[in-house]
Amino acid sequence: MKPFRGARGRLIMLQYWRVARMIGRGGEIGTLETLLDHAVDGRGAALVLRGEAGIGKSALLEHAVDAGHERGMRVLSVTGVQAEVQFPYAGLDHLLRPLRRALESTGSPYRMAVEVLELLGDADLPVLLAIEDAHWLDSASWETLTFLCRRVESDRIAVVMAVREGEDIDRRLAAAGIPELRLEPLLPADAGTLLDRTAPGLTPALRSRVLAEAAGNPLGLVELGGAVARSGSSALLPSSLPLSTRVEQTFGGLVAELPPLTRELLLIAALDDGGNLDEILAAAAILTGGEVPTDAIQPAVAARLVSVDEQYELRFRHPLLRSALRQQAAPGNRRRVHAALVEVLADSPARLLWHRASAVPGPDEALARELTEAAVGGGERQAVAFALAAINRAVQLSQDPAARARRQGVAAQLAYDQGDSHTVRRLMNEIDLNALRPADQARLTWLREAVFQSAWSGDDRLLTYANAVDTMRRDGEVGDAVAALTELGLRIFYSSASGPVRERFTEVTLACGLAADDPRLTSLLLLFDPVEHGATGLRRLSEFVHRVDLPATQRFDLAVATFAVGAFGIGRSLALSAAADLRAQGRIGTLASTLNTAASASLELGDVRAALPLAAEGVALAEETAQPTWVLGGRLILARAEALRGDVAAARHRADAAEQVLLAAHRLPMLALVQRARGLAALAEGHADDAFRQLFRIFDPADSAYFPNYHLHALSDLTEAAVLGGFQEELRPVVSDLEAVVERSHSPALRVALGYARAALSGDYAGALAVDLTGWPFERARLQLTYGAALRRSYRVTESRPLLRAAAGTFDALGTTPWADRARAELRATGETRRKPMDALAALTPQEQQIARLAAEGLSNREIGERLFLSPRTVSTHLYRIYPKIYVSSRAELARRITSSDVV
Template sequence: MVEIIGRDELISALDALIGAAVDGQGAAVVLRGEAGIGKTVLLEHAVRAGRERGLRVLSVTGVQAEGEIPYAGLDQLLRPVRSVAAAVESPYRRAVEVLGLLGDSGEAVLLAVEDAHWLDAETWETLTFLGRRVGSDRIALVMAVRDGEDIDLRLAAAGLPELRLEPLPDADAGALLDRTAPGLVPPLRARVLDEAAGNPLGVVELGSAAARSGSSALLPSSLPLSTRVERTFAGLVAELPPLTRQLLLIAALNDGSNLDEIRAAGAVLTGAEVPTEAIQPAVTSRLVTVDEQYEVRFRHPLLRSALRQQAAPGDRRRVHEALAAVLADSPARRLWHRASAVPGRDEALARELTAVAADAMQRHTVAFALAAANRAVQLSEDPAARARRQIWAVHAAHEQGDPDTARRILAEIDDQDLRPADRVRVVFMRDHYFPGASSGPERLLSYAGMIRTMHEGGDHEAATQAMCDVALGVYYSNAPAHVRDQLVEATLALGLDEDDPRLTGILGQIAPVEHGAAAVERLRQLLLRTDIPPTWRADLTVAAWAVGAFDVAAALGLSSVADLRRQGRIGTLSVSLSAAAAAHASLGDTRSALPLAAESIALATEIGQRTWVLGGHLITAQAEALRGETDSARRRADAAEQALSAARRFPMLALVQRARGLAALAEGHAEDAFRQFMRVFDPADTMYFPNQQLHLLGHLAEAAVLGGLLEELRPVADAMEPVAERSQSPALRVGYGYARAVLTGDYEKALADDLTAWPFDRARLQLTYGSALRRAYKITESRPLLREAATTFDTLGATPWADRARAELRATGETRRRPMDALDALTPQEQQIARLAADGLSNREIGERLFLSPRTVSTHLYRIYPKVNVRSRAELARILVSSGAA
């Protein structure tokens, strides 16, 4: 084995990575640097070291020609094992499947990726997602990438550790040159070292060229080093037989590497059979290698670039045509080569690609749909058709959870090519995908006009989708009545059938008071339907939360989450998780809310959904306050207030007040809590937000009764009575019932209502009534109420409220200990895993739900069991049930 000069620290780091994978501590690293800096040599060292330590090595080289084909790189990487299921079209789902696939063998595995910057986007997303989750798997991932602005953005989003390769020091560069081209005369040696500037490939190739041909081989230093090395390679290729050169060009332009496939394309080009031996001169010249599976590998990617650059455009097109001719059994690859062979634009092929994209979207293969749509855009002859395809591609990118691509495509649309209906649609989408500071409710009127224009222009589905997109923004706009009325009119003008769930979802968010009663009734009916797409159910979850039907929102949210996971619609999944978390938190169920919010934050962070990251933190703050973790809740609330105020999204500050008020209640500071909540009800306050009043009246009433502020509560409750009657908001009706009970003292009437789906509110009513009875010396009557309240609060994880109930019980002469909380010692992710394991799911099933490998799930359970003092799933289930956590 040849010694690698000047890279001792990097070699040690790679060896440590390999050793950790052997020991069951997976990790990922990115080797980064300019072309020729030595990434390939280090990657080859990692491969050798991995094999010596017994790792199974899977490798792939990114190919520029494959960049448009979803999962081309991943499928090639896994070919020695097996292909990943073609139906799985989400990078996140694929990453989990790969983790499970590699973990099944029990072997330690090294994934070695050369030229990762040329991987297709889906393979990149899959591998980087996998790289962030291999901590408990015997997997090492090493990716080599070339420097560049595009890769800077990719790596920033990937969040993987990097090892940067710098130019060799002078002494090391000199040692490498002396080993490669010994005996160069001092002036020529100095010239080579100066030209190479510490780049190892430059030292080797320019030194070799100088040894063969003297100083005439050194191209002008005004050229970039990569160009000079490419030309050195090109000179070597020029010495090969014509048929060998042709096979190398085919290999350079192919999106596969199989020698027989390359020979078959060569036969199409030459009209005669191409023998296997035709590639041998290139092997002998050390330009390529051919392994035992007859896979052709280029010695260096710059050779592939040199071959492409020196080939005439006509030759490149003929090669793509030949490859398309021999790939009849691979429709996707054949389609891409056909598209690459087209001289200029081709509207017919663009239409074909658009049809393929639409079909892929229907089959939930979103990644392929987006790639096909992008190529269709490039081939479009008709400017208006091209613009419509770009609009469609924006929607596909959004579905895939790729806001960066959506923004890029939007920026490329030429407004002059748009029909009037498309023009307003693009304006709307730019507002939606490039959100800046809130411009207030006035902008919403223009949205209403845009949506009408789309609808009148014949884009009925686009108009409906636009209204679905804008509905939550309307909810959080604090829009005056006349603005809401116009948006309601625009919604009704869409002509949606009354049975269309989208109508309920839109109106429930736009006008939760005016159309709340109909929305609540309809939502309960829709809950029973099984034919509603999960993306629509996600919108319905948000609508149900908006109108205060938290129990419906929780059920809809969890059902949509399951399907969105399976389909890999990560963008919508993070939204649905957030809405489900909000519903559970609003029901006081902190045990369910915190894991859901944590996962929503993680996924939204992964795909750059900053608004949903912020929302997840506010939901977490709400749940933490209910649990008594008030310091953390306030920190999150303070950070959220700063971000929301900077963006002038003042109505959302009501969610900040919700967290602060609950934190004050948890600490027993009732008057402070009342003042915090009252800001949401005060029209003169920046926190004023009528829509959230539907959710907060119960909390305000609790603060009032504890703080002796009932007279201040009375006018608020009176004002909310007609709102409760008109909206039929379940949350407001429950809150108003509690407020009336504390104002009149008639608790029995409030307890007679069906509060089965509202355990926190029922327990709060029992606690308040039981406390009142205890103070009236009705000890016997108070105890059952206080006992049941304490049990419910413990079950929900609302510890401060449970402690208050136990304190009241002690005042009656009855002692009740705080039960052991089986989940207190666990992180939110561990809580999710514990619950799913207790429900009987296997490690693989848990991993599929949470985008984790089975081995990672197993590792988590290994840590969970001693934390809760159990040894098995059965014991875990029993302890969760006994503590009320199940």
């Protein structure tokens, strides 16, 4: 089939772009124009145009660009390029090049999204981002732009992306959460109209054949109709080819009659991961053995196949042409081009490595090792697209079956770190398990458990893991062994592992030879055996909490470990400190789990006001990064927070939903978290009998929710239920068993809880309150409430009032409304009335609470946006809504109102 050439060819293509915008797409055009109108008015939004190749996405995107210009918008556009998917921020760099210098490729997508929001938000004009073939954007650009799309609701920004169909796109869009507009094939009448306008005069037989073959695809109608008009039915052969392949062949044919040197340049450009014309010409000179003039590309420019801008950046007019050139080139030719680019790119190590790997003709173990090292480094720098591309190429180049299988495992781990469970499943199915060492098989097994959310490992499997990690250590892979132990730390803790299992993991940890002051040693020993190593671990934690030089990930691991020994104040400080750095780094995946940890620590101290916005953001980010375990954990934190503030229906709903997931996965120890939420909900309602029954399950060895590691967390709640319901005798053996534990572990939380429990059994509340409870406001207030109520019932009214007043004030400040109401009720019974204060934050959503707190602390809109991954304009919009809700009109008033609600 001959391509369209000359003026007639260009006219036909131009007709297609114009006509396709009109025929059968009225509804879609209306949707796009509404989107642009909203953006101009400050109600930013994003839309994904979906459909098969040639369905009209490009025509609609061009219409959006024209409509944006008509509305006075600044239009920035980019086309995703298949050859650039392994290079972080290549697409974003091209998109923003008219506004700023090239982006740093080592940045985080989430931090970069905030920078882009600020950059665009500061523009004088509303902005349209028009992205063609977004499915071929590099991963970092995709993550940045989709994250931005979810945060433009108050900005004058519209984002329109065009993507093809495909399973990979389904998964990416499902995670992105952006509204979609799916383009369906044209209706028969509209398809006939388009064909008649672009290829008039076809015989009925040929017209019918084109309509059948094109199946409503506008590009297919235009291309096939024009080809049939010139060549007859032979243009439709072979009939077995799918439409997308046939259309790509049509575009590939557009270069057939260009000069050979021009075709060579186009192939180099198609395979190059950059678009610099001088770079392309240099590679061509190597291939041809002589200097290649700049005007050698002119025939392609004249044919409107490519454009070259003022910076000598070459861009293909249509992405299908680039794809067609790559697919149609012989393997040998592709390797020749990559080899030439290797010589040109000596100053770009990452790009050089990629082209070296693409040029090599067969297995190359040394190069595979280089790629693997680059993949691991890329993962650490968050250039995950490059990391995955590099490790997949390393797998292809591997000569050693065992090394190949290990590299596939690395790829699976990289995919898991990004929350891409589908890719993990695919990679796992491809791994030859027989080629793996036992240690690698074990790591793959626990990764499979995490991805598939299957039943958690029992003692036998856990011992197998411990032995596998010990094998790594004995083989000299101490770093891998420690990393594996860190991966397993929470699993062991929440599996309620038996003594022998904990002892074996402790033995392996100690055998790794970590220094006594290594934070990893403290974290692991506390998670594996908090009773035996609690006292030493607490001393270390008190030192680490002031270590600002520790990596944020290590501070997060330490924060998690504090829960094993009940050092919640230290845990909250470590988690909040780590979260601040993770925000600055834009490491949103780890940030999600860190926020949940900080929220849970705040709740353990009774601070519902601080916990709610932290947990809400943690859950939202965990959902965005596809971390189901942290989504579940975060929702259980929210359930406890809701119970403590009196929203018992919401708390029970979350607890019920979590229970279904945990039972299905046989993660029985975590049922303790469900029972605690239910117990707190019952306490909030004043149903002491139900509360004791729900909470006692955590302490009953015969119950599926039995979880010894959680006893220090739930003892005070159980004690309160016992006092209110008269279950002191049932409480007594629980207290007796835990006395030995606190003696060995020195757990601060257990010490405080046992002080309350002993007082409940002996009646000596004054002695319990004499202990320093400065860092435990909720526990102190609970003791004051219990003691004050006991005094009132003993007719010691005057002595009871100060205790009840103090308890009510603390509970109000913490946001634990049912407990504050109970303290006020007891106070009324003494003859004294205490007004319920207005809750300044109750009318705000968790995100609004977070913004209000940060504004009250004096942060600017830009600084708040950087913290929460929002644009300054969005922050301003939220504050505009917050002020009337809490009856303030300025930041100064906001600060006073927020401060009056907080604990001093």
